[in-house]
Amino acid sequence: MGAMQRWLEDQARVRSRRGIVRHTAVRTGAAGPAPEAGRRTARPVLDLASNDYLGLSTEPRLKAAAARAIDRYGTGARASRVVTGTLPVHGELEAELCRLAGQPAALAFSSGYAANLGVLTALGGPGTLLLSDEHSHASLIDAARLSRSPVQAFPHGDLAALHAMLAARTQPRAVVVVESIYSVLGDAADLAETARLCAEHDALLVVDEAHGIGVAGGGRGAVHAAGLAGAEHVVITATLSKALGAQGGAVLGSLALRGHLVNTARSFIFDTGLAPAAAAAAAEACRIVAAEPQLAGRVLSNAAVLAQTCGVAQAAGAVQSVPVGRPGRAAAIAEELEAEGVLVGCFRPPSVPDGISRVRLTARADLTAAQTRRAAELVASRLAPAVQTAQAIR
Ligand SMILES: Cc1ncc(COP(=O)(O)O)c(C=O)c1O
Structure with missing residues (x-):
């Protein structure tokens, strides 16, 4: 095995030990074609991990504009x-x-x-x-x-x-x-x-x-x-x-x-x-x-629901950030929630310093307050012990 190969494997072991492995696996329900008509999915997925704050990435007017541009100018x-x-x-x-x-x-x-x-x-x-x-x-x-x-x-x-x-x-x-x-x-x-x-x-x-x-x-x-x-x-x-x-x-x-x-x-x-x-x-x-300034208004009112339900002070924009302490804990919470149909992001080193890893929830204009609250309650139920651990670390 060459020096570079050995180094790559060492680096992978260090990441795994520190709980900061990132991956590019497709996260079910995060994007892609809507389920075929008549076909039931196991559970609706609520994506609180993306940055699509206004839900515009799937908005028909954007898709039509993109399609017209491809017709006119190519890809x-x-x-x-x-x-x-x-x-x-x-x-x-x-x-x-x-x-x-x-x-x-x-x-x-x-x-x-x-x-x-x-x-x-x-x-x-x-x-x-x-x-x-x-x-x-x-x-x-x-x-x-x-x-x-x-x-x-x-x-x-x-x-x-x-x-x-x-x-x-x-x-x-x-x-x-x-x-x-x-x-x-x-x-x-x-x-x-x-x-x-x-x-x-x-x-x-x-x-x-x-x-x-x-x-x-x-x-x-x-x-x-x-x-x-x-x-x-x-x-x-x-x-x-x-x-x-x-x-x-x-x-x-x-x-x-x-x-x-x-x-x-x-x-x-x-x-x-x-x-x-x-x-x-x-x-x-x-x-x-x-x-449609009301779209921005809906992001902020859903952000308030997320923050209140998770017991953190409301941040200024869409991103609500909940400290959970160690990086492995943030990743484990995200995984548990994904199995429940709620996608959340996590910030771990090198995005944040060690010890203040965070679960990151983003408010969206295209979810109702009730959907947001339901997702946030599930998040809060998983967070409770972790938030206490994070406070103990600080
Ligand atoms: C504050 C900030 N600046 C810049 C960028 C980069 O933007 P883009 O994803 O379009 O490269 C990001 C995206 O994560 C960001 O959060």
Whole structure:
């Protein structure tokens, strides 16, 4: 056996010992074709693990838009956007994103991950200090590493620490990176105060709205809700794959920023354009979110049901996060619940530090309050001993 093979097997053993094995098995009922008419499934599956907060990934209007785009443009964009890969549907999507979030310009990427890589590497470099909340998503951490900027992480939500770092900066430019709603704890950044600090210190604020768009501010996002739409020193990054039910990502900000990204963001230039079906579906999702703010309202009222039933404080958005302690316990709870027909997510290292593994429940607009309560009661019955263990560990 070669050195690499031995190392791979060792690594697998370590993961197994620590209870952090991840797998890609299909989870029954999570997606795919609806059961054939007349055929009974064993039990309806309630999916509280996906990021499809508004239920738009199976919405007929999105499917129809995607099908029309395939008819018109084919299944792939065929080339980079800066070669021949830009299609009218990309312009349509970017215009809809701007209308929804109240931004002057947008640029679509092939994923939210690529959007974060693109914007931070294009703005970074030795002359730009990058200050990032310590709870930032892996894509923002990787982007900061690739940016060649000096990088400092500030304690989660600690604006006094951020203020001190900004005041001490020696670089001519600074970029502050936060998420509007954090993906692990589900808590919200204080965007108004963070933006004020950035303005005071002539810094640019990059807000990852992956979990905000479609949910916060009646669907228009937390930046819009904070009255910061169109502010020159605030940039949004977004994924099209969560509340918008499609696939892809985007950066929204000034026209000057868009031009800079088209010319320097390597994850935009050296990447094939977003697939037409995904772009068309996301554009349709933007129209629906803008026209139907009650969808975002339903996510938040179902989030309240989840939090109350599970005995945790309600988080800001769709994601409700329940600490369960050790990683193996989180995975075991998720497995037990799956056998009962309820899918939940779990956060384990490396997504969170050891000892604070979490079961992650996402509220959805397309479940009724009664369905949500039924699922949450089942979750709560499995969680009770684990929550006590987690409290004992802390
Ligand atoms: C906060 C945050 N940013 C970025 C991303 C990446 O988005 P995408 O899945 O479109 O690559 C995610 C997805 O998990 C996320 O939670």
